[in-house]
Amino acid sequence: MTQTQALIEEAVKKSGLIWVQGPTGPSRALWHVWHEGAAVLVGGPGEQPLDGLGLVDGGTATVTVRSKDKGGRLVMWAARVAEVPAGSEEWTAAVAELKGKRLNAPDAEGLEERWARECRVVRLSPTGDTSPLPDGSLAAEPLATPVTTRRAMPAALPKLLRRGRR
Template identity: 40%
Template sequence: MGQPLIDEAMRKAAVAWVEVADQPARLVWCVPVTGSLWLVTGPGEQQLPGLAGADRAVVTLRGSHGGRVVSWPAAVRRLDPAGERWAELAPQLAGKRLNASGDAASLVARWAAECEVYEFAPAEGPVAAAGSLPDTSLAEPPRESPARRAVRTPFRLHRVRRR
């Protein structure tokens, strides 16, 4: 059940949780092409710390019900902007990029200059699937982020009377 499950989950994937170098898994958008998942990192795109020096990662995909279906180890390879495959794959990724500023050609040019495109290919069978998925919640407290802010008491313009 291993490889067919990974292939089917990859075909339907739009997002994946990727764990690199024992850091907490991060949700990233991805595009399945030619039996691998592809993603873009860099300025103006998603960030995945530790990916630049990694050759392995653990990818977790969800099913149509929204829950985790499979986790598998992946071989990580960077796509070279000067290579032959760039001209084939980068436009496909740009076409799937939601809310991109500019057209696909300018997006591909920006990616070649500033960003990195990575391939996540299945390295071996799943580490967690159907019978071995945990029954408990894997929820964690929110990580510190510049997007979080302290909660303040609401501002009241007029005095509110209590009855």
């Protein structure tokens, strides 16, 4: 194992999220597991969204791994994308690992069946190529959404809050 492969494996194993950017769409934070030399993730209805990234079998993606404790970028690497066919031996082994890391699943007993029926399991295997880390911020405009969370504070709110403390 080369130093680059060891760095990628160790960083991905310790990080709870990886940032994945496919050929299309923005980079997206995804939860994953490291299994048999690749980052494995699941996406689809009821899971994390993979649509819009362009992750297709045989395609490529760029993966950025951050430090779990400091949050800074550790390594950016190129990945080969492989969709794992549902029901195969490889799928069964990958899903067993993923199921152990899936938090708050609404249907823990039927999770594997739902994933086989509705979701995609994708392997991101390192090609061995890494990219230099950028010098500046990679902050981007938030994606457009009809949801709003911020409105002007009502003028009477500070007075009401002070009154509740008495």
